[in-house]
Amino acid sequence: MISLKDIDVVFGKGTPLEKKALNGINLEIEEGSFVTVIGSNGAGKSTLLGVLAGDITPTTGTVTIGTTDVTRKPTVRRAELVARVFQDPLAGSCGTLTIEENLALAERRGKRRGLTMALNAKRRELFRERIAELNLGLENRLGDRMDMLSGGQRQAVSLVMATLTGSQMLLLDEHTAALDPGMAEFVMNLTDRFVAERKLTTMMVTHSMRQALDFGHRTIMLHAGEIVLDVSGDERKGLQIEDLIQMFRQIRGQTLDDDELLIG
Amino acid sequence: MSQIALWGAVELGLVYAFVAIGVYLAFRVLDFPDLTVDGSFPLGAAVAAVLIIAGVNPWLAALCAMAAGAVAGLVTALLNVRFKILHLLASILTMIALFSVNLRVMGRPNVALINADTMLSPFYGHGLRDFMVRPIFIAVLVAIALFLVWRFLESDSGLAMRATGANPKMARAQGVDTSRQIYLGMAMSNALVALGGALFAQTNGFADVTSGVGTIVVGLAAVIIGETLLGARGILIALIGCVIGSILYRIAIQLALSSDVLGLQASDLNLVTAVLVTFALVLPRLRRGG
Numbered sequence: 001m002i003s004l005k006d007i008d009v010v011f012g013k014g015t016p017l018e019k020k021a022l023n024g025i026n027l028e029i030e031e032g033s034f035v036t037v038i039g040s041n042g043a044g045k046s047t048l049l050g051v052l053a054g055d056i057t058p059t060t061g062t063v064t065i066g067t068t069d070v071t072r073k074p075t076v077r078r079a080e081l082v083a084r085v086f087q088d089p090l091a092g093s094c095g096t097l098t099i100e101e102n103l104a105l106a107e108r109r110g111k112r113r114g115l116t117m118a119l120n121a122k123r124r125e126l127f128r129e130r131i132a133e134l135n136l137g138l139e140n141r142l143g144d145r146m147d148m149l150s151g152g153q154r155q156a157v158s159l160v161m162a163t164l165t166g167s168q169m170l171l172l173d174e175h176t177a178a179l180d181p182g183m184a185e186f187v188m189n190l191t192d193r194f195v196a197e198r199k200l201t202t203m204m205v206t207h208s209m210r211q212a213l214d215f216g217h218r219t220i221m222l223h224a225g226e227i228v229l230d231v232s233g234d235e236r237k238g239l240q241i242e243d244l245i246q247m248f249r250q251i252r253g254q255t256l257d258d259d260e261l262l263i264g
Numbered sequence: 265m266s267q268i269a270l271w272g273a274v275e276l277g278l279v280y281a282f283v284a285i286g287v288y289l290a291f292r293v294l295d296f297p298d299l300t301v302d303g304s305f306p307l308g309a310a311v312a313a314v315l316i317i318a319g320v321n322p323w324l325a326a327l328c329a330m331a332a333g334a335v336a337g338l339v340t341a342l343l344n345v346r347f348k349i350l351h352l353l354a355s356i357l358t359m360i361a362l363f364s365v366n367l368r369v370m371g372r373p374n375v376a377l378i379n380a381d382t383m384l385s386p387f388y389g390h391g392l393r394d395f396m397v398r399p400i401f402i403a404v405l406v407a408i409a410l411f412l413v414w415r416f417l418e419s420d421s422g423l424a425m426r427a428t429g430a431n432p433k434m435a436r437a438q439g440v441d442t443s444r445q446i447y448l449g450m451a452m453s454n455a456l457v458a459l460g461g462a463l464f465a466q467t468n469g470f471a472d473v474t475s476g477v478g479t480i481v482v483g484l485a486a487v488i489i490g491e492t493l494l495g496a497r498g499i500l501i502a503l504i505g506c507v508i509g510s511i512l513y514r515i516a517i518q519l520a521l522s523s524d525v526l527g528l529q530a531s532d533l534n535l536v537t538a539v540l541v542t543f544a545l546v547l548p549r550l551r552r553g554g
Contacts, residue, residue: 053437079439092437094430097423105423110439113420 002029002052002169002201007061009047009225021047022058023225029169029218032199036212039222040248045205048222049173052203054078066168080110083162085155085175092158095147099138099157102146103127106161130160134190152183156190163194170195172204176211188215209241223251265522268395273518275399275467277511280482281406282460284490284506285413287483289453292502293417294446295429296344299355299480303362304336304454306476308461310369313377313471322383326462333458336362337450345443359476366473373473375465382466398467405463409456410503416452417499425449457483478534485541486510492544516540 009022022044029035039045050056051063054075063071070078086092093102104118104127124142132139134156138149146154155175162170172191176184192215195202206212212219219236221229221244228251231239265273283301290298308329315325336358343354367373387397416422427435428445435442457479465471489512490505520536521528528536 075436076439076441079437082437084437086434091431092434094427094434096430097426101423101426104420105427105435105438105440108420108424108438113424113440115416115419115421117415117418118420118423119418 001031001064001066002203003027003062003064004051005062005064007051007058007063009044009051009056010059013059021225022051025061025225025227027220027227029201029203031201033218034195034200034202034204034216035218035220036216037203037205037220037222038207038209038212038244040252042224043222044225045222046173047225049171049203049205052169053082053084053171078110081168082171083109083165083167083169084171085158085162085173087174087177089151089154089158089178093146093154093161096145098143098145099131099149100124100127100142102157103130103142103161103164106164109165109167111165130164131157134160150183152179152187155179155183155187159187159190159194163198163200168201170200170202172202172206174205174207177207191215209244213239213241213244221247265518269518269522270515271395271399273514274511275395275402277486277514278399278402278406278507279460279463279467280486280514281507281510282409282456282463283479283483284486284510285409285503286453286456286460287480288487288502288506289413289449289456291484291487293426293429294449294453296446296450297352297355298337298340298450298453299352300336300340300358300362300450300454301457301483302476302479303359303366304333304457304476305461305464305479306366306471306473307336307362307369308333308458309465309471309475310366310375310461310473311458312462313375313465314369314371316377316380316382316466317375322381322385322466326383326459326466329458329462330455333461334451334455336458337452337454338447340454341447341450345446362476363473366476370471370473375471377465377469377471383463384466402463402467406507409459410507413452413456414500414503478537481537481541482510482513485513485537485544488541488544489513492547513540 004025004027007022007025008020011019011021025048037045037048047056051058054070054073054077058071062069065078065081068081070081097105100119104123107123127142128139131142136153136156138153138157149157176187179187188211194200202216204216213236218232219229220227229247283305286301290296311329311332312325315328316322340355340358343349343357344351349357384398384401387401388394417426424435424440425445425448427438427440428442432442464475486509487506488509490502490509493508494501494505496502517533517536517540520526521530521533
């Protein structure tokens, strides 16, 4: 169970550039549920993800992951609980390390790292098995440097890295946005399979409304730092992309009206 | 070049192999351009020399030199990590400070170790000529250091350090405390450089406050020559490259200075170094046709 209570995030507080990125966010995510998050640029999607990952400390409110209050814990201290795949395929792994070294790093996420050899026969076998699941032929290239892979291959490996060891929450930050359409579909289906097989509590930020509705159990829409839509179950099943676009327009229209009132 | 000159070049190359491995840790593994070494090399020499003269066991003296070097590295890391001073500038500050510290440690600019017992003393006079004993002895120490550093970098801990240099954001997301890795890496790097300084003092019979000038360039030259010759093929090859690069660098310098045709003299050393390093930097680019 992930819970956000009364989360406010204010950037540049007390300066002329003060910006409220999140405004009184209350959100509970049940264990094993897959939530998709949409919203326009500047709606607060990234900030929300940052609050969960630990990159951003909320100005007020509390963040609980499982039974742990992580509000004040920076990224490093909550890595044990949170797995993550970044938008940029280069960001989630080390290009100068080999595929198996990257996997070894990920396997110890949030755990103590000792002086035992990072790679041994047993670990290599585990990595080979997991990478073979991708059907990309990478299991025979475990000793290759990560920067020899294409963006899509690298993102697929990042996904394996994120699911290699247990976590309380998987965060996906528009992780297919930088890929070509074919590879994006491949990585998305892979994501869906991994999440379902491992019953991972997942939050996926996406720009694609299709993705947001096709995958997961629940969709929330952010606008101006607030949750303006939160649908799941049958209500969500009946929802079409057109409906979402309609809601998007409506919300935008409203703010436009507000602005006009101010100007008038 | 005479046989003795060749052995001398190899010996100096092996002493500076510690510097090269240290520079490799900072520059390549941590991606931290560290000029502290110009201060921690003579610091190691000074600490070892002063302690040996005071009657301390030379092995213990070398260990103390390493500890002193580690502290110097920690200071640079502190300035960078805690006080957010740009790494290059942080290391220059420590380097400058160390010049005064080294003078304090020695009490004068130069300390001689003539007739004092060094780590090498027990090995002299067993059939091998002295000028051969020194490089062989140091080669054994270099091999041990190389093995330990390699073994560390291939461990879970070492992987965390390499990730810190390669992709700090990713490293933190994996639960790697990148600040701690920088402290640890900088301490290790400068401890190795200081050990090089301690051995320099014991093989050459003196410690001098000015002996650190250009240490960073020599260390970097060794790393780059190694990379140019052996290519990027993993940690072990890179570390061996540091050692080979350091030895070849000294031989190249020795050849350049002893060649009558070129007409160079000892005072041209820094110019020759700069030309060699430039050459080593440009060569891989020319080969790629860039």
